[in-house]
Amino acid sequence: MxxxxxxxxxxxxxxxxxxxxxxxxxxxxxxxxxxxxxxxxxxxxxxVDLTGIAEMRGIAVADGTVTIGGATCHAAVAGSAEIRAAFPALCDLAGRIGDPQVRNRGTIGGSVANNDPSACYPAAVLGTGATVVTNSREIPADEYFQGMFTTALEEGEIVTALRFPVPQKAAYAKFVQPASRFALTGVFVAKYSGGVRVAVTGASEKGVFRWAEAEAALSTEFSEGSLAGLSVPADGMIGDIHGSPDYRAHLVGVMTRRAVAAAG
Amino acid sequence: MAQVSMTVNGKAVSGEVEGRTLLVEFLRTGLGLTGTHVGCDTSQCGACVVHIDGESVKACTVFAAAADGAEITTIEGMANADGTLSVLQQAFQDHHGLQCGFCTPGMVMSAADLLKTNPSPTEHEIRDWLEGNICRCTGYHNIVKAIQAAAATMSGQAQAAE
Missing domain, CATH: 3.30.43.10 (Uridine Diphospho-n-acetylenolpyruvylglucosamine Reductase, domain 2)
Incomplete structure (x- = not known):
């Protein structure tokens, strides 16, 4: 160093x-x-270590919203009885990031600020249409993610909290890359009264993205069957030693179906 | 350089560190506590696991300055007060949960954190928890057996104490 x-x-x-x-x-x-x-x-x-800022730590569940301080670690989210009662898919996602020791240190704000194309949290943030709260403004998820390792954050801007609207049902299906424990492909599906959102991480060279066709189909009928025949093009998918673009495109479909099945 | 103070295995310690000094360097080089190992130095292998305020972390991926004021427990702090092995350490010996021993300090520290929150884990839960601890000798089987045995002994002791 x-x-x-x-x-x-x-x-x-x-x-x-x-x-x-x-x-x-x-x-x-x-x-x-x-x-x-x-x-x-x-x-x-x-x-500049942000973990000593008291107001950036903690979890609050109220009025259909889960609010998590930016410096809250993954283990705290995974183990939160309050979140589990309202939004268990978020606990499940947090509990499968990295390994236990990484989850005791790594934070939601750090993950979302970094926007690794294979990180888990961006899928939940985009898949729920969450709000990214910073020390100067509030940014809707759809405007926040701008490509691999790229976000709407300005220089020096701090992610102080994430606000998730609690879905009627949701699930995250992760195909783990076992060496790094990142998602080779992961899909977050969330059903709201206004429709269904589907966010995919780990697959695209542009980072986390919404799968519009799947959202439309699932909004009509929330079932695995309604995804029949839908696929994403391999064009623009990540190709590396762990999987080709074709393989990842295939996984998007598989993991979306698994997420829908898990959401019930 | 900055001054850091922390409690390590119950003793107050302090020292001068650079911003980039890792906790594992401070423990090993600064304090001479070489039981905490550096295996991969890339946050993968878990040989460097210690507890910060009771939670297991990878000491190669924490700055010493970030642990200022914290309570640290390393493998040197795991034995009983009279110097005999703790139940968990003894179980690793009894069940041959190690061969070369390099990963063992991290395995013990990680397992101790698991048993604190989950006193009777299933085999699956143990294997899942050890995701961040790599052992190249044992194939994990005897490590899992050792942790299961330690859990059984500890719960027996807890019942006997009631």
């Missing part, structure tokens, strides 16, 4: 001030960033 200053502010204002420094970088759980720093793929002048 290149050398950097490590700062741990206790307020959002102090964090924003620290991030205004040239080449400063926010860090939350660090489960992606620290390996990146070890590989010398980044050279920040300072790391």
């Amino acid at each position: 290149y050398a950097f200053d490590y700062l741990k502010p206790s307020t959002l204002d102090d964090a924003a001030a620290a991030l205004a420094r040239e080449d400063a970088q926010a860090i939350s759980g660090g489960q992606t960033l620290i390996p990146t720093l070890k590989a010398r793929l980044a050279q920040p002048s300072a790391l």
Whole structure:
């Protein structure tokens, strides 16, 4: 790792001030960033640790909305009885990220800010039409994700919380890439009174995306059968040592059906 | 450089660290606690698992400065007060839950965290929990047996105490 200053502010204002420094970088759980720093793929002048900011931690469930502070770790979401009672699919997703030790450190805000094309949380955020709350504004999920590792966040902007509208039913189906434990392809399906949303992670070179045809079909009838004959083109899918674009396109269909079956 | 203070295995310690100093480096080089191993150094293998405030983490993927003020437990803090092996450690020995032993500190620390929240895990739950701990010798079978045996012994002790 290149050398950097490590700062741990206790307020959002102090964090924003620290991030205004040239080449400063926010860090939350660090489960992606620290390996990146070890590989010398980044050279920040300072790391601003967001986990000491009390208002960025915690979980609240009220009025059909689950609100999770940006610095809340995956294990806390997976183990939350409050969330499980309202929105169990979110607990299931959080409980299958990485491994137990990664889940004890990695945070929802860090995952969503990083927007890894194979990360799990972006599928839940886009698949529910959640709101990304930052220290300066609120960003709808449909505007937030802008491609692999790219988001609507401005330089130094901090994801302080995520607000999920609680669906009638939902499920996340993940085909795990066993070495990295990221999703080789993962699909989040959520049914609301206004329709169904389907978000796919791990598959596209453009990062997480909504599958409009599946949404339309499932909004008419929420069943595996209504997906019959639907497929996504292999064009633009990720191709790597773990799976070809054709394979991932196929998995999108399979995992969507599994998610619908799991949602019941 | 910055000053960090933490409690490690019940003892207050402090030292000077750089921002980039990893917790595992501080434990091994700074404090001489070399029971915590560095296997892969890429957050995969789990040989470096320690507890921060009672929760298992990979010490190669936490900065020492981030653990300032925390309570850390390493494998050196797992034995009984009289120096004998804890139930969990003894079970690893009894069930031959190790061969080369390199992964063992992380396995024990990870298993201890599991048993704290789930005192009688199923075989599936144990294998699932050990997702982040890699062992290249045992094939995991005897590690799982050791953890099951430790869970049974501990629940027997808990019942006897009631």
